[in-house]
Amino acid sequence: MTIIEGKTGPWEMVIGLEVHAQVIANSKLFSGAATAFGAEPNSQVSLVDAAMPGMLPVINEMAVEQAIKTGLGLNAKINLFSEFERKNYFYADLPQGYQISQFLHPIVGEGTIILDLEDGKTREVGIERLHLEQDAGKSLHDQHPTMSYIDLNRSGVTLMEIVSKPDMRSAEEAGAYLRKLRSILRYLGTCDGNMDEGSMRADVNLSMRRPGDPLGTRTETKNVNSIRFVQQSIELEARRQVAILEEGGTIDQETRLFDASKGTSRSMRSKEEAHDYRYFPDPDLLPLNVDADWVESLKKDLPELPDAKKQRFMDEFGLPVYDAGVLVADQETAAFYETIAKGRDPKLAANWVIGEYFGALNRTSGANLTNAPVDATKLGGLIDLIADGTISGRTAKEVFEAMWDSGKDAGAIVEEKGLKQISDTGALEGVIDQLITDNPGQVEQYQGGNVKLIGWFVGQVMKATQGKANPGMVNQLLKKKLD
Amino acid sequence: MAVDKDTVARIAKLARIRIPEEQQEALTGELTEILNWVEQLSELDTEGVEPMTSVVAMTLPQRQDVVTDGDCADKVLKNAPEGAHGFFAVPKVVE
Numbered sequence: 001m002t003i004i005e006g007k008t009g010p011w012e013m014v015i016g017l018e019v020h021a022q023v024i025a026n027s028k029l030f031s032g033a034a035t036a037f038g039a040e041p042n043s044q045v046s047l048v049d050a051a052m053p054g055m056l057p058v059i060n061e062m063a064v065e066q067a068i069k070t071g072l073g074l075n076a077k078i079n080l081f082s083e084f085e086r087k088n089y090f091y092a093d094l095p096q097g098y099q100i101s102q103f104l105h106p107i108v109g110e111g112t113i114i115l116d117l118e119d120g121k122t123r124e125v126g127i128e129r130l131h132l133e134q135d136a137g138k139s140l141h142d143q144h145p146t147m148s149y150i151d152l153n154r155s156g157v158t159l160m161e162i163v164s165k166p167d168m169r170s171a172e173e174a175g176a177y178l179r180k181l182r183s184i185l186r187y188l189g190t191c192d193g194n195m196d197e198g199s200m201r202a203d204v205n206l207s208m209r210r211p212g213d214p215l216g217t218r219t220e221t222k223n224v225n226s227i228r229f230v231q232q233s234i235e236l237e238a239r240r241q242v243a244i245l246e247e248g249g250t251i252d253q254e255t256r257l258f259d260a261s262k263g264t265s266r267s268m269r270s271k272e273e274a275h276d277y278r279y280f281p282d283p284d285l286l287p288l289n290v291d292a293d294w295v296e297s298l299k300k301d302l303p304e305l306p307d308a309k310k311q312r313f314m315d316e317f318g319l320p321v322y323d324a325g326v327l328v329a330d331q332e333t334a335a336f337y338e339t340i341a342k343g344r345d346p347k348l349a350a351n352w353v354i355g356e357y358f359g360a361l362n363r364t365s366g367a368n369l370t371n372a373p374v375d376a377t378k379l380g381g382l383i384d385l386i387a388d389g390t391i392s393g394r395t396a397k398e399v400f401e402a403m404w405d406s407g408k409d410a411g412a413i414v415e416e417k418g419l420k421q422i423s424d425t426g427a428l429e430g431v432i433d434q435l436i437t438d439n440p441g442q443v444e445q446y447q448g449g450n451v452k453l454i455g456w457f458v459g460q461v462m463k464a465t466q467g468k469a470n471p472g473m474v475n476q477l478l479k480k481k482l483d
Numbered sequence: 484m485a486v487d488k489d490t491v492a493r494i495a496k497l498a499r500i501r502i503p504e505e506q507q508e509a510l511t512g513e514l515t516e517i518l519n520w521v522e523q524l525s526e527l528d529t530e531g532v533e534p535m536t537s538v539v540a541m542t543l544p545q546r547q548d549v550v551t552d553g554d555c556a557d558k559v560l561k562n563a564p565e566g567a568h569g570f571f572a573v574p575k576v577v578e
Contacts (some may be wrong), residue, residue, distance in 0.1 A: 025548050027552075032552035033550065033552045041570045042559050042569055042571075043569075046552035048552070060545070060546060060548050088497070092576045143568075144572065147567070148569065148574070148575045150573060277573070278497070286539070286544075287542070288535070
């Protein structure tokens with residue numbers, strides 16, 4: 001919980017999020033037109049999506065299946081009976097004059113989501129509901145001085161609106177909620193979660209109150225399209241509301257628009273009157289009855305979800321909570337890690353994946369797990385060389401850089417560059433004896449009590465062997481000879 | 484239930500129907516009568532009766548997730564008063 005210290009005392013923010021998630025399906029919610037992103041304008045529009053008179057909607061079973069799977073992934077109640085209603089409003093990108101949505105009887109009821117916070121703690125946030133609805137078309141306002149251009153390709157694509165309870169208390173928690181929700185949707189394969197393509201969008205409901213007081217009046221900031229912007233808009237709106245409240249003013253319940261480029265927000269007054277949506281059951285659609293057996297079979301086929309995987313990584317591999325959380329954030333990373341951890345030291349594997357490997361991925365533009373020059377087998381091979389003492393951890397970093405640049409195996413690079421660690425006692429003893437003979441002064445100081453000088457000796461051995469000496473053995477041998 | 488003139492004006496605006504001032508008075512009477520007529524239904528005792536959402540004894544038919552439609556931008560745009568580059572072109576709407 002974040003408390004904002006105002007001039008007149010502390011304030012607490014209360015945040016609820018409504019997320020619109022585009023469902024992964026080949027065709028639309030009520031028509032057989034395609035859904036792929038980036039097609040030619042109006043090429044993926046059926047006469048149903050264009051709302052031509054006499055056209056009738058027929059529901060896509062995949063849309064229903066995806067909503068149920070998402071509900072199950074959110075530990076939510078699946079409503080076997082649900083209904084579609086018309087939400088009436090006029091806008092240029094909504095040819096029907098209404099959106100087919102669910103109001104009184106959504107397909108999914110209450111559930112929960114567990115947030116992973118930065119300090120490793122977790123926090124539970126309630127899900128109020130999830131319902132199915134149609135997306136609207138897309139307007140382009142910058143192509144012509146006096147006209148807006150409308151593309152209906154997105155019109156009728158299936159959306160899940162996922163509504164949280166007002167359980168979040170800081171921008172950090174809102175960010176953690178969106179990251180976790182996105183992670184669950186991606187694991188389930190029900191939404192790709194790409195906020196920059198608009199397939200996941202968030203509306204932020206926020207109000208302020210004195211700690212312990214009842215809820216204050218909220219505002220809704222619409223369509224914020226990145227996690228960072230959601231957090232910025234929350235900080236901004238909280239400060240705006242506190243300023244008004246501390247001057248003795250009241251908050252208008254209104255819809256606001258966040259301008260990310262300016263870092264400001266403004267009221268969308270035109271939306272206010274349209275808020276009277278006059279919902280009524282869509283006479284073109286019968287109630288949706290879902291078979292309980294179907295729900296059960298979908299439940300059985302759910303993949304292992306992030307929370308369960310995180311717990312397993314902690315139990316099975318002994319990973320700390322932070323490492324486990326990072327590795328399970330997406331499914332591909334988790335699978336990549338598991339491939340490497342299998343039959344190896346799991347903590348060493350985790351350190352390499354999170355440290356060097358993620359570092360290299362971040363440094364290399366366009367690189368991801370599937371196209372990176374070092375794959376799981378190669379990284380595993382490198383870790384094997386550390387484990388069997390062929391190279392030191394420090395040399396391994398150098399080998400890794402070379403692997404990343406060349407795509408070669410760790411073994412080949414070690415061979416090529418002659419980086420094999422010297423673990424041969426005889427060879428190392430020779431170097432150490434020479435060192436002792438050449439530096440009687442340092443030997444005397446060390447034996448006189450300056451034990452810190454051991455570091456200098458180790459350094460000299462490393463220098464003499466171009467860093468290839470096994471550091472553990474060097475320490476051991478030095479102590480044997482000097483003490 | 485009685486409908487007043489402000490309500491008539493509001494409903495008309497929400498439905499995007501222009502109703503001149505002089506016709507609004509007459510409509511208050513007509514709409515009030517319609518609502519009163521429908522209100523007679525509430526005389527029936529419906530305690531414990533599930534609301535009926537459909538008169539046909541069948542459930543919602545579902546279709547397979549297959550692309551069977553679209554790719555007909557010419558038909559979609561055929562009746563548009565104005566179009567450009569494959570888009571509908573409408574008077575600028577900016578929030």
